[in-house]
Amino acid sequence: MDDLGRAAWERHMDDLRRAAWERHVEDDVAGVLAGLAEGTLGEAFQRTARLRPDAVAIQVDDDALTHAELDRHAAAVAGWLRGRLPAGARVVIAAPNGVALVTAYAGVVRAGCVAVLASPALTERELRHLVADAGAEAAFATGASHEALARIGPPLRVLVALDGTGFHDVLACGLARDPEPIPSSSPALLAYTSGTTGTPKGVPLSHANLLSSIRAALAAWRWTADDVLVHALPLTHQHGLGGVHAALLTGSRTRVLARFDARRLVETVAEEGASVLFAVPAMYERLAELPGVTDLRRLRLAVCGSAPLSPELARRAAAVIGQVPLERYGTTESGLNVSNPLGGPRVPGTVGLPLPGVELRICDAAGRDVAEGEIVLRGPQVFTGYWNRPEATAEAFHPGGWFRTGDLGRIDPATGHLMINGRSKELVITGGLNVYPREVELVLEKHPGVAEAAVAGLPSPRWGEEVTAWVVTAGHSPAVTGDALIAFARTRLAPYKCPKRVFFVEALPRNAMGKIVRRDLPAPSAHDS
Template structure:
């Protein structure tokens, strides 16, 4: 039987803490009981939606669906009604799982609702006494109806952000989850002794799959903060947590909080691993955290359709601006617009081709970590893959001389063709962030009658009253990179538009 959660099924760590959200927690035995009882109720469902609030109920609901072999569709509670209506109509779930008392919006009103009830007392009973055949402490979780599934069967349908049209449902098979989590265990030396703390949302890959299912696959523990904050991070790390997951916005807030929270730096320094993802962590935040804690922040690279592709290894060198090397089992190559492969990794993981830190190509990947396709969208699925079966990520990157991947932007929005040059917006953003007067930076191309496109920058200065001049910033970039990469237009803002994960929404930048 293929199992995503060997420790949960075997009962080998029954008394160990599995999940903690705020002051509510479940041991592995209690999780097996509550999720097992719910899994039995899901028998026969084709697909279930999960109202993915940052709560114990969301985690139990997803685990129950996975135990039952029923694909789960996490729903972002902050989505608008039009987007939710599209997702519900597209995925056609049989029912929706929610915490008791949650008020669900209109698009979910027609669905049968099942409240996720947490009853740790089930674990004190026997299998015969517990509803749904839930397991007693020390015993295995029940094999819920439909739970014996093949690794290629769907586990989750996770919807993309919808930046280029209505969100598409990426069908994530069970083997992709297992392959990614096992590869990360290798890269991060992740074991059942680790205790992870994070405050990420639970409707996407980073927060749900890596942040909740990851510890459960290892037989370890997760402590979710509910709401991210420096005080909570310090408290959990001081109380024995060994790993922290976050996005750049979170690490920026931690770096800003060192003076206000004197114990924070020490707490972060005691963590075994600090991991950032979903967007590039600015250089000055890397430097401030390392200077205060003595520890570097590990960056990784993934996306909804591929889960995780690359990472800096726990025993590797932390180099700001890079996202490490391919995870075990993941093939990666850089491809030019004409289809020419310019750089790649050999089967033994060594880089080949143009790994010079300058040659830009689209990242294409293949491996067991990939989704099986977009739900109800064979056209989009076919377009997402090359003729020889590699997934086109749409991300542009270079390979550094040491073989590390350095992402320079999205193909659709961050590849600037100016005066015959191909320029990645990401490397200019990194250069701008090295300027002492810059807090945040975004770069994109704008139409230019002479150059085709010109480099434009949007800057959040450290001091809004006395920002650095446009000429100063252009010179700063020209000196660090090359004259043709300097911004020709600079606009100053109080803040950059970002989504829930901290990614800059470049289409919302003012272009007056």
């Protein structure tokens, strides 16, 4: 990092430490930092239930639970589990969005067990891997997931249908007393990486990790008990689960749609008088396409995450919701780490400043500070290592506890905001030169004939790898050719960064949270350039 960039970064970090969060947060910085990792999730949820017993905590479609009702049901699940499993036992929860899923999760963490959230879209093969890798002894599930888990057997020995009489029996069992207290350093959630660049790895997150992450974000976003959040994200993903945590920590209300429908989401925001929206870029894309939408302008905060938000989409979304979506950044291993300020400038193409308690650097492979390189993090939000993967854990940290995110980025010297360039494993090395796919994608997406683009490297005997683009055309635009897009890129990028080939596709492969899965990009032979 040059002197100008370092000076700007230090200036912004000093401002952050001294005053930024005092401007945007009612609590002082020291107070926020002091309480980040305090207690356990179960204790925090119980405290909220005592303060706001009759307020609705969570509603999924038409099913709702107050904080007191959820607390009572979670206590029953916790007592039932601890009569069968020891503290620290892994419990799979595989179900679509629903209050039963939230109840099971709250009960699992209250029992001192470890929740393993699984998308209901996982195949039996994927569930077998999850159960075996986690060493899961129990599961709550519905539908096809329940049927698949029933065929798996050991180590799984307890299986309850969330949508059947078995779960009603669990809730009816009552709880004579809470399980023995557990330390905040105990694991609460065994998350799994998205696997967009390889095999998913287990990520144990402690109560302290999860509480630090969500409390820092809630403070930065001025979350109160009066807020109403609406989202249609899967609750088996940390982005959607974060909305549940927000309600159960602050006494606010979270309204979840069982599945995403753009028009229904807008209607729900209006019905609830919602103040906050969580969504991913693919959802903002659909919202921006709706004609005559005005209800979203009542939101005080619209958060975007889980995948990059292009400046063009940020502009179009702002025209509908009346504000640039607040982009933030996090990882499976470290929760939420960086956010654009609530009241400050939101710079499209950047994800903002570190949240309270987070230390952030840009490093090379040896851990030295550089202007452009890998994002590394340290703080109470960060996990301590992968599940049963000591070699992967050793590779994931620099000395001093700095977690290597695998994401590439740089600090905007003008604002001090973090900018994401992509994943280190996605870096294209062509002719010995590094090309960041995201930089090329952003250029291509400025062309009026391009709706979205994905860039990756294909093997080349001459270059080692050659920059290649897969493009979805904009439906309202005239036909565009690969040669035209390559020529367009050459007016905006150095020659070595420009695509050598362009393939047109109907859609880009994405995971459930909207991230492009580059390994699933169609083989070139299947498409004409």
